[in-house]
Amino acid sequence: MKNSFLVILTLLGIQQINAQFTRRDSLQGGLRIERTSYDVKRYDLNITINPEQKSIKGFNEITFDVVIPTQKIQLDLFENMKVDSIVWNAKKLNYKRDNDAVFIDFPEKLASRSNHKLKFYYSGNPRIAKNAPWDGGFVFSKDKAGKDFIAVAVQGTGASLWYPVKDSQTDEPDNGASIKVAVPNGLMNVSNGRFLGSQDLKNGYTRWDWEVKNPINNYTITVNIADYVHIQDKMPDLDLDYYVLRENEAKAREHFMEVKPMMECFQTKFGRYPFWEDGYKLVETPYLGMEHQSAVAYGNKYKKGYMGFDLSGTGVGMFFDYITIHETGHEWFGNSITSMDIADMWIHEGFTTYSETVFIECIKGYDDAMKYINGQAKNVRNDKPIIGQYGVNNEGSGDMYYKGSLLLNTLRHIIGDDEKWWKMVYDYSETFKKKIITSDTVIDYFNKASGTDLTPVFRQYLYTNQLPIFIYKIKGDYLYYSWDNVNEDFNMPIDIGFEDKKIRLKPTLKEQKIKLKKLSKKSFQIYDNQFYVKIKEDN
CATH class of the missing domain: 2.60.40.1730 (tricorn interacting facor f3 domain)
Known part of the structure; x- marks a missing residue:
């Protein structure tokens, strides 16, 4: 086992069996x-x-x-x-x-x-x-x-x-x-x-x-x-193999050229490909794709984007093949680092969706990466919590993909130090390589690595479907601000820009104010592309 037996017993002790689930569910999901x-x-x-x-x-x-x-x-x-x-x-x-x-x-x-x-x-x-x-x-x-x-x-x-x-x-x-x-x-x-x-x-x-x-x-x-054709390629520390339909060999040889820059990016940000002993394969399949370990299922028909569409709606997602990038990201997040219960599948999908943005930043830069990840916000439903119910083979909301990724982008900007952030992400991948973990494991790690109590932020985004609302109003030279739609202990800061300066605010449920001379709607900005929140002006 990649986990300790004590952790298994802990999970067993906290299982919640709800009447809406069947005996089959508990037999499959329970311990x-x-x-x-x-x-x-x-x-x-x-x-x-x-x-x-x-x-x-x-x-x-x-x-x-x-x-x-x-x-x-x-x-x-x-x-x-x-x-x-x-x-x-x-x-x-x-x-x-x-x-x-x-x-x-x-x-x-x-x-x-x-x-x-x-x-x-x-x-x-x-x-x-x-x-x-x-x-x-x-x-x-x-x-x-x-x-x-x-x-x-x-x-x-x-x-x-x-x-x-x-x-x-x-x-x-x-x-x-x-x-x-x-x-x-x-x-x-x-x-x-x-x-x-x-x-x-x-x-x-x-x-x-x-x-x-x-x-x-x-x-x-x-x-x-x-009737596959085998295409062989190689990086200095990794074998690359592609198995494609005979009719698609020429397409595949050209299309899979993005694999090497992808691997260089991911290995820089997440550590060495975790299954290098088994090699890396893309295998053509009659369905869209799946993160099969060391044999990634590929069925995107050699198109850019997601079946020829950009899920972010920004155009940025059309310069790469979504299936190649996303499903390979799972080799680190899902296949190497695995959630103990599928209720915590955001550990797979949130981090992997974030890997798309990481790839964009490696190739195209920060601005395009922020454009892409914020474009994905339109896909978030906030219908129910990301965390599902434990012990009954139950996943949480599909928001585990985009909202999970936006949560990580938010954490990056809470920390506000990119060198520290990328070290944290790299060390996370290496620390829990080939291990089975829980959401609490993730939260504890980021708390310790950042030196910040991020638990209220994680709890807000993972365990509720309430999107934080930043409420503000301008009266003279004063900016009044507060949080709404959040738990009482929600402690997330947010940054604003004023006269070429970045100012960090620490809103609470109680309204606060800050004096900014010559303040107007045009003279400041809220960095809501760095924090996943809703903005509301209070008139």
Whole structure:
């Protein structure tokens, strides 16, 4: 595990199970002794995918250490998939299914610190996505030549949609994984990590073997099946590989030229690519994209922006491919640094959305970066809190993307020292590299690194849907100002400009005033592009 067992117990203790959630939700999102009693060390997946039948058959060999003596553990596999058998020490184990949970009984109690392997054999037709990647499942499609073009995306839905796994973000296989996938001859499967080789099985199928050296999120383990062309490139400290449809090879060679400047930027700001041992891949998929670790799913059809549009509405977002930049940002934020519960998925999405702005600043400069990130504010709904409900597989508001990013931009300007800010971001990435954390971990880190109590700011933006309102009015030479729509302890400053000077105000719920000679609406400005707030003039 990338987390401590004590943290798991803490999360278990604070779970809130609400009547609106089902037993299935709590089984998938919760932590009980059948999950916390063991620590996954490795997955070895060996399957055959039949495109004509849209079926999977094979096994996952799961290596695990016992943390607390137990005779029963929980694994997960969607209930539409068949459990063929579960074998441990050459013995078939008894099990009981409850929704998507599979509770496995051992014939004896497993001792603490003991190491075990079991093989979970299964088969069936996995769920097919209606609109991947927004709903989980497989996509079975064809390329222009009529050959199979197949991929899977399961974030939020659960990796157990297509293979047996401990389907929880609290535990990743410390010793990596192998993914061996047999597909019809003439097709290739591309999965995570390094390619080890292929084997003709002499039955019309070829097996493609991949090996992951690093811990890996369950939902980022993937398969991608097509008649791929392999394009190789390299940076001094990183292998770059692109697997694209044969028909798109020429486009890809030109389009993916932005990968190197992106990697140079991200490695400068966030630290070395965290999975360099496994290399970096972009793999063309029949859906838009997904942050599959070391095998980033790419389906933006070689367009700039997001499917040819600029999500910021400013024009700045049209000089780069949104999917390449955003999904690669997830390698640091989501795949390396992982939230313990999907209620805290802003740790993935807020930081990754911010990485888009970071890339723009690296290439185009600060002004364009601020233009882009503030343009994204129009996408914020403030419908509900960014933080979801713990223990029931529940994400918070989709505002985790843009509002999460705007929160980070706000923190940068609260600190007001770019050298300090970028060091904090770099150190954050390095400190929690390949670890599983919570929102409290993030808040504690930024409090200590900044030397400032930022907790009220985090609480305002993450745990409420109330956008701070800066209220001001001008009377003579006096500027009157206050906060509204905030928690009582909200302590965020805001900067104004007056006569070529930047002045920091510290508003509260109680109105304050400052004297500024010859004050008028034209003589000062509010830096609301640096702080995510609403401005209201009180007449």
